[in-house]
Amino acid sequence: MSKLPAxxxxxFCARAWANTADLQQAIVEHPFNAALTDGTLDRDRFAFYIVQDARYLVGFAQTLAAAAARADNAEDAAFLAGAAQGALIEERRLHAGYVAEFGLSDTEIAGIDTSPSCLAYTSYLRANALTEPYPVLLAAILPCFWVYQHVGTTILEATGGAGDHPYQAWIQTYADDEFAEAVLAARDLTDRVAKSMDAEMQQRMLQAFTRATEYEWLFWNSAWIKEEWPTAGFLK
Structure with missing residues (x-):
């Protein structure tokens, strides 16, 4: 397990984290993550989360690819493109394992609607990719890296790395050294780009980071309540 240095x-990143500190704590303490930590999270909720997260990762990967295309140098472009590939391949491999474990058929998965929060979050990221400057796009992307690493390492610390934990594979994915290195790279890139921006652009970056972090909370919450469309009853 790797704890990130401050x-x-x-x-910019220090300011962004301080600005969302209470929200970060609320994410860690959310009932979904509390139940995940102590191993009591029921499988229906986790299965719902896994399906939503797999769909989210498609939009996240597209956003990373868009950022890679706009990067100022080859090294940054390579990192962002590699992260896009990781979102589509490595993490979805974990999802596929859980889907197989839960015995979910393709028909059952297709029958689970994309939740309002999942659609809103992916739409927000795609909108940033299409309409916002590169620095703002980087700030919007960063919470998905950083928040997950923070949650994963916090849960691993709380569980002591118990090998018999029902969700150990998920915990380890976001608490391992390789993912920590990716988070550091994303954080360093965002700090480096922000450093040359004026106060107005940095404020726009802060707003994007904060909003994306709010969507992170909403995403966990949507899995906890197994969020449905409130309008579904009006449709045939």
Whole structure:
């Protein structure tokens, strides 16, 4: 397990994390993550989450690819493109394992609607990719890296790395050294780009980071309540 070093105190990331500190704590303490930590999270909720997350990752990967196309240098483009590939391949491999474990058929998966929160979050990221400047896009992408690493390492610390934990594979994915390196790279890239921006652009970046972090909370909550469309009853 890798605990991330604190970001430079004078950088954008330190300011963004401080601005969302209470929300970060609320995410860790959310009933979904509390139940995931102690192993009591029921499988229906986790299965719902896995289906939503697989769909979210498609939009996240598309957003990363868009950021890669707009990167200022080859090294940054390679990192963002590689992260897009990881979202589509490595993490979805974990999802496929859980789907097989739960015995979900393709028909059952197709019968689970994309939740309002999942659609809203992916739409928000895609909108940033289409309409916002590159620095703002980076800030909108960052919470998905950083929040998941924070949640994963916090849960791993709480469980002591118990090998018999029912969700150990998920926990380990977001608490391992390789993912921590990706988070550091995303954080360093965002800090480096923000450093050359004026106060107005940095404020826009902060707003994007904050909103994406709010969507992270909404995503966990939607899995906990197995969120449905409130309008479904009006449709045939």
């Amino acid at each position: 970001p430079p105190a004078d950088g």
